[in-house]
Amino acid sequence: MAANNQSEIPSKIIAKDQSDLIAWYLANRRELPWRKDKNPYRIWISEVMLQQTTVTAVIPFYEKFMSRFPSLESLASAQENEVLEYWAGLGYYSRARNLHKSAIRLAVSGFHQTAAELLELPGFGPYTSRAVSSLAFGEHVGVLDGNVIRVLSRRYGLKLNWWNSKEKDILQKISDALAQTLQNSEVNQGMMEMGATVCTPKKPLCLMCPWKNRCIALKENLIEQLPAPKPRAEFEIWQCNFQPHIKKGQIYLTPFEGPFLKNTLFPESQVEKLKKKPKTYDFKHGVTKYDLFISISKPATKTPKGGQWVNLSEIKKSNPTSLMTKILKFAENSATIKE
């Protein structure tokens, strides 16, 4: 059978794939700190962190975060600045802010147990909601992230435009069908684990795969073509002029109005979207699809408004981002902007 868009997988095939996957997962699973029990809080934090980077890179961040915020209540009662400080290095600070907002709500209501309820909370997308509800509470819902999209597309030979919601839904339904078992947590974790360790983007280790005897991509030599590559998002060019007021060991910060890190505290700035790269700038900073061309200059006014003075020695509590570090480094080396 060639690559196709068939979404109905016969139940006999689903049942065989479930049992092979569960057996493989139980024999091959990695011992990870968040797999010690079915604690929803610990699972949730790990899933949000894992959206940013690999398991190996996440473990030290996770351990440090858990030693400071060991429970939902401890996270809910913390100040946002401190949560951001413990998130430093993972990037995507809006995720840490949402984590904190949701912790405050869950500490009052108790942990929601279904994906539909979790989806209502800040920062809980379809993947995180389903991962937490199935891994912690055994809800029969399948997960679908980049790893699972790859595994399912190859196993069932599906060449889909998976970035379109209608076509993604075909994969979601297959994942849901696979999760209809008492061991649905093992099925979901098995697919994630397979995607991370066996069915990797390049050179998958098919000999170790529980589905190797029935995999369409392997049989039809379609591994390199599946899943279909997502078209690249168009880059946006932004110009940003920061004007740091630095005085007596303090810096004045106001909420940022750029295309990302919105409302994070930064020095006063003017931000503008451009059609092409500016002729002059001090340095470039890239985040996801944004190319930010930064210039640093002397403040236009002596008395800034709309923000707050922050001690430079405690800047990481207000803004732990790498962009802030670059701005300060530049400012420190520039005699023109120091008072």
Ligand code: SF4
């Ligand atoms: S046989 Fe290979 S390509 Fe197919 S699902 Fe397994 S690892 Fe992926």
